Amino acid sequence: MRSETGFTTFLDEMKWRGFFEQCSDEDALYDLLSAETVTGYIGFDPTADSLHVGSLLPIMGLVHLQRHGHRPIAIVGGATAMVGDPTGRTELRRMLTLEKIEENLLGIKGQLGHYLRFGDGLQDGLMLNNADWLKDFGYLEFLREFGHHFSVNQMLARDSVKSRMEHGLSFIEFNYMLLQAFDFMVLNRDHGCKLQMGGSDQWGNICSGIDLARRVNRQEVFGLTFPLMMTAAGTKMGKSAGGAVWLAAERTSVHDFYQYWINVDDRDVARFLRLYTLLPPESIEKLESLTGADIREAKRVLAHEVTAMLHGDAAATEAAEAAQALFGGGGGGDAEGIPGSERPLADFDGDGVTLIDTLVDSGLLGSKGEARRMIRQKAVRINGEVIVDEMRSLTADDISDGRIALQVGKKRHHHLIITGAG
RNA sequence: GGGGGGGUUCCCGAGUGGCCAAAGGGAACAGACUGUAAAUCUGUCGGCGAACGCCUUCGGAGGUUCGAAUCCUCCCCCCCCCA
Incomplete structure (x- = not known):
């Protein structure tokens, strides 16, 4: 464990860094964190085989937890992904096949490994799939064991649910809250987990979990939420x-x-x-x-x-x-990190290939119509020269230093790396 | 189950037989300006095509019509009220 975080406690650091939005019982959590190694978790959705920048905030939350000597658990919602999450969404999430979820889990696991240390040590992180404890759990069994712990009145009062009332909310989505609460209870029971973190949109779900853990395990557990990340321009992060x-x-x-x-x-x-x-x-x-x-x-x-x-x-x-x-101006420099693709020299023999086609199949633009428009708007450059001729072709004459530099607008660059030139 | 209101291009939202690839706004992209920022101004914003134009799109499937996002039939989905 590293100690050079520059902060005396996890919560102090979270506050200073801007992660702290809401906490179920700040003073008690503060005491707990200073008394023992606390296990805390955050859930991630395996809806794709990669996380995106939006998930970076919760990931960093776990990173800080671990840096302060506590134990992070990342839950990938293999089971909950099968159900769909109502929080903050306007549409029913697409359901995924089990195989697809499995595949996504692997990808996400690899990515989290860049940030967290997993293993068997006291402060080593864990990555768990909630399908492990949910998928074989029967409906009747669930109702019988835990159904009476949930108040529909309370669930309906949650903002996440209320906001969906107008646009409709299927029973399946409504259940997401129960599953997430169940996760927290299970993690508390089986792994001693006492803290759940998440975006502020998860507040209701987290509270449900705190209640369930108290009722079933007779344990006091905590919730901590992060602010909803928006850019200054008011758009979603990432x-x-x-x-x-x-x-x-x-x-x-x-x-x-x-x-x-x-x-x-x-x-x-x-x-x-x-x-x-x-x-x-x-x-x-x-x-x-x-x-x-x-x-x-x-x-x-x-x-x-x-x-x-x-x-x-x-x-x-x-x-x-x-x-x-x-x-940086002045041109030149190291071209290695610039996106590019390889092209055989033979492509540029004679009349060569049309610029429009190349812009599209290099992935720089989405359609030939768009490519045409961009050229008309003087947005396309070859080796830095603005192109005005829609009919322009790329030929051997355009190759310089073994490549052709394509540019759309000010920021989109792509180099065609010429191969077979000997 | 009954009654009422809805499903439009990325989003919101006009459009009720031709003038609709479909108003307006937002987002996005490009040009100018700049600091690879913001703000502002201008332009673009379904696909193919140099262009006339052609093709695909208005929940789904059929039908009426010279012609449908707009009319009819059946189906799917959502909201509200009643049971």
């Missing part, structure tokens, strides 16, 4: 040009991931440094004092730190160098 920003490099390249953080709103930098990096308070405060264009320095630190934690220092440095090459 959306970029290409959609969601994923943690998996196959879905969001290291370059794009790094760019996401470099491009955050000025107003978000300070907050994000606190939430998404492990930098000590002195370093962060120093960066926070920057103003005007100097804020870019803080963004560089933010992007590097966050990228390095996920993809490793080397990859983060490469992404930073690519960014420098593309945006």
Whole structure:
């Protein structure tokens, strides 16, 4: 366990960093945390084989827990994913097949491994699948054992449910709260877990779990929620040009991931440094004092730190160098980290290939119509030169230094790496 | 089960037989400005096509009509009230 967190207690750090939204019993939790190694958990949804930036906040919550000598548990909701979660959603979540969920679990597990230390030690994290204790549990058995512990009146009063009343809420979604409460109770019973954390939208579910653990296990357990993360612009965390920003490099390249953080709103930098990096308070405060264009320095630190934690220092440095090459002016620089794809030299013989087609199949643009529009708007460049001819083709003449640099707008870059040139 | 109101392009939301690929707003993207930020202004915003245009889309399936998002039939889903 590392001790150089710069904070005396977990809760102090969580507060300073901006994770602290609401706590079921702060004083009692504070005492508990200073008295023993506390096991705390957060649930993640295996709805895809990768987590995205939106999950980074809870992940960091577990990271801090572990850094302060406590034990994190990550629950992947294999069972709950089969059911769907009403909280904050307007639509019934798509149900997944068991095989798909299994596959997603593996991917997520690998990603959490970048952040948390798992193992058998006292403070080593655990990753559990709630399907293990839910999937063979019979309906009648559940009703008989636990049904009387839940008050429908109370459930209906939960904000998460109330907000869904207008648009409709199926019974299956309504049950999500019960399952999550059950998870907490089981974790408390079997693993001594006494803390559940989560986004503020999980508050109701967490409270249900606290109640159930008290009634069934006669244990006092706690809940701690994080604020709902929105960008300064009021959009959901983790959306970029290409959609969601994923943690998996196959879905969001290291370059794009790094760019996401470099491009955050000025107003978000300070907050994000606190939430998404492990930098000590002195370093962060120093960066926070920057103003005007100097804020870019803080963004560089933010992007590097966050990228390095996920993809490793080397990859983060490469992404930073690519960014420098593309945006640092003066051109040149290291092209290694710039997204690209390989093309055989033969493609560029004679008339070559059309620019429009290439923009589409390089993934830079979605359709030929869009490619045409972009060219009309003077947004497309080949090797830095603005292209105005929609009919333009790429030929051997465009190859420079073994590659052709394509660019759409100011920020989207793609290099065609020419192979077979000998 | 009965009655009423709904399901429109990424989202919200107009549109009730041709002038609708479908108003308006938001989001998004691009250009200018800038600091790879914000704000602002301008433009774009289903697919194919150089273009005339063609194709796909208005919950689903049929039908009426020269012509349907708009009319009819059946089906699915949601909301409200009653049972």
